Amino acid sequence: MLVKKKKRRPSGEINSGSMSDIAFLLLVFFLLVSTVDQDKGIGVVLPGEGGETQVSKKNITNVMVNAAGQVLFNDEIIQIREINKRAQAKEIENPNMIFSVQTDSKTKYQVYVDVIDQLKQANVKRISIANTE
Numbered sequence: 001m002l003v004k005k006k007k008r009r010p011s012g013e014i015n016s017g018s019m020s021d022i023a024f025l026l027l028v029f030f031l032l033v034s035t036v037d038q039d040k041g042i043g044v045v046l047p048g049e050g051g052e053t054q055v056s057k058k059n060i061t062n063v064m065v066n067a068a069g070q071v072l073f074n075d076e077i078i079q080i081r082e083i084n085k086r087a088q089a090k091e092i093e094n095p096n097m098i099f100s101v102q103t104d105s106k107t108k109y110q111v112y113v114d115v116i117d118q119l120k121q122a123n124v125k126r127i128s129i130a131n132t133e
Contacts, residue, residue: 055098058094059094059096059097059098060097060098060100060128061073061074061087061090061097061098061099061100062074062075062100062102063083063099063100063101063102063115063119064101064102064103065101065102065103065104065107065111065112065115066104066107067104067105067106067107069107069108069111071083071115073086080111080114080115080118081118083115083118083119083122084118084119084121084122085122087099087118087119087122087124088122088123091122091123091124091125095125096126097124097126098126098127098128099119099124099126099127099128100128100130101115101116101119101127101128101129101130102130102131
């Protein structure tokens with residue numbers, strides 16, 4: 001009688017020797033393919049180095065923000081949402097108007113950004129960020 005030999009089946013193991021290579025290649029692939037969103041800040045064009053220019057007081061509108069977040073537009077307390085309308089009126093009245101924004105050192109940054117946004121929405125051409133002394 002002939003006895004049949006059983007065929008050996010290959011084992012069910014997966015060769016894990018190259019698993020780290022595959023993981024590294026996938027990591028590099030996704031790093032190269034993916035993009036990272038970059039936050040955009042306030043677009044401000046800074047002047048180059050040079051001398052200071054004297055500007056007439058009638059061409060300057062002061063916008064001051066105190067530590068409590070109150071806005072003074074030419075020494076008159078107004079709401080932040082009113083800056084847009086007032087700035088547009090001043091810009092129409094005098095196209096050479098410069099809006100000087102001054103803040104207290106303890107002013108919240110969000111209030112400062114809101115004031116600049118209101119001026120940008122009013123299509124103001126000249127914004128000066130002044131130092132408080």
